[in-house]
Amino acid sequence: MGFAKSLATFRKQMAKICLIIHQAISKSLTVWLVTFLSFPFLISCSQESGQTPGDSSSVKSEEIEPIGGIVMPESAFTMKDGRIIVSEIGEFNPTGKDGDGKIIEISLDGSKKVIADKGLNDPKGILVEGDTIFVTDNYEVKKVSFSGEVETWLSAKDFPRKPQFLNDITMDRNTMIYISDSGDISNGGGGAIFRVDSNRKVSVFVDAANDPNILSPNGLLSFQRGFLHFNDFANGFLFRVRLKDLVVEKLDEGFGGADGLVFSGTSLYLSDWKNGKIFKMDVSKVDGETIVLKEGMNGSADIDVTTDGKYLVIPEMKSNRVVFLPL
Numbered sequence: 001m002g003f004a005k006s007l008a009t010f011r012k013q014m015a016k017i018c019l020i021i022h023q024a025i026s027k028s029l030t031v032w033l034v035t036f037l038s039f040p041f042l043i044s045c046s047q048e049s050g051q052t053p054g055d056s057s058s059v060k061s062e063e064i065e066p067i068g069g070i071v072m073p074e075s076a077f078t079m080k081d082g083r084i085i086v087s088e089i090g091e092f093n094p095t096g097k098d099g100d101g102k103i104i105e106i107s108l109d110g111s112k113k114v115i116a117d118k119g120l121n122d123p124k125g126i127l128v129e130g131d132t133i134f135v136t137d138n139y140e141v142k143k144v145s146f147s148g149e150v151e152t153w154l155s156a157k158d159f160p161r162k163p164q165f166l167n168d169i170t171m172d173r174n175t176m177i178y179i180s181d182s183g184d185i186s187n188g189g190g191g192a193i194f195r196v197d198s199n200r201k202v203s204v205f206v207d208a209a210n211d212p213n214i215l216s217p218n219g220l221l222s223f224q225r226g227f228l229h230f231n232d233f234a235n236g237f238l239f240r241v242r243l244k245d246l247v248v249e250k251l252d253e254g255f256g257g258a259d260g261l262v263f264s265g266t267s268l269y270l271s272d273w274k275n276g277k278i279f280k281m282d283v284s285k286v287d288g289e290t291i292v293l294k295e296g297m298n299g300s301a302d303i304d305v306t307t308d309g310k311y312l313v314i315p316e317m318k319s320n321r322v323v324f325l326p327l
């Protein structure tokens with residue numbers, strides 16, 4: 001239970017931020033303004049309009065049909081304008097094949113558009129910045145334009161050591177880019193998180209040398225000022241790293257084959273790929289609870305939340321589809 005103190009501290013920080021934001025909202029600043037000022041670099045803590053915390057009259061968003069016909073989708077990334085970008089692995093390396101990966105765009109109305117279908121092997125984590133889609137692809141990171149051009153942004157030799165299984169990618173408020181390497185995906189261990197500076201120089205951010213519990217980092221999330229959060233596919237732990245001194249804190253555990261990690265409203269959402277579960281961790285209260293929001297999925301991978309906050313977008317990898325879970 002050595003991590004309980006870290007979790008309590010994290011919850012206190014989050015609860016305090018949420019309280020400040022709710023007070024600002026009640027002083028008639030618009031939710032939009034608060035969200036604009038605080039998202040994505042701090043925290044949004046937004047509530048549905050007209051809804052007060054604990055209001056049980058809220059109506060769930062309507063059900064939306066899953067979008068099928070996507071071979072091994074790994075990651076969903078929702079853009080500010082509402083578009084949803086998804087990586088499609090195709091057949092899987094090393095038993096699968098190279099060259100069959102895709103980047104596609106999907107919509108809640110069920111439509112699906114191929115953005116790129118050449119030059120990709122097993123694309124996974126996505127970061128969209130301006131007109132560029134950055135995507136991890138085994139040992140490389142590629143840049144994909146919305147007109148379909150694919151080029152290598154970081155090759156294996158740009159890394160300080162050979163990547164084994166590049167997974168997620170995210171960016172912080174200082175435009176530092178972070179990339180997780182899940183290491184030995186079968187046995188766990190050997191993973192790291194790399195950091196890329198504005199000169200495209202890659203360094204090891206953290207690995208087992210910082211904390212022996214870091215085995216196979218997977219989902220990355222930059223939502224709390226001064227920290228990078230991540231989860232671990234091998235041990236199911238949730239961590240955060242303090243950016244100024246790289247102190248690693250374990251915040252929680254029990255997330256199985258942890259994969260996706262996203263923040264929306266007042267909760268962190270985590271996916272467990274191995275056991276097909278989605279967890280919701282309320283961080284607005286010091287004693288907020290963590291619940292299983294959905295289970296029985298077939299490879300729930302790298303999740304995101306729709307721009308309107310109404311649905312969790314879940315690539316259900318082994319069912320070859322993307323599922324929308326009403327929140």
Ligand SMILES: [Ca+2]
Binds near residue numbers: 089090091097121122
């Ligand atoms: Ca493939």
Ligand SMILES: [Ca+2]
Binds near residue numbers: 125167168218
């Ligand atoms: Ca992932």
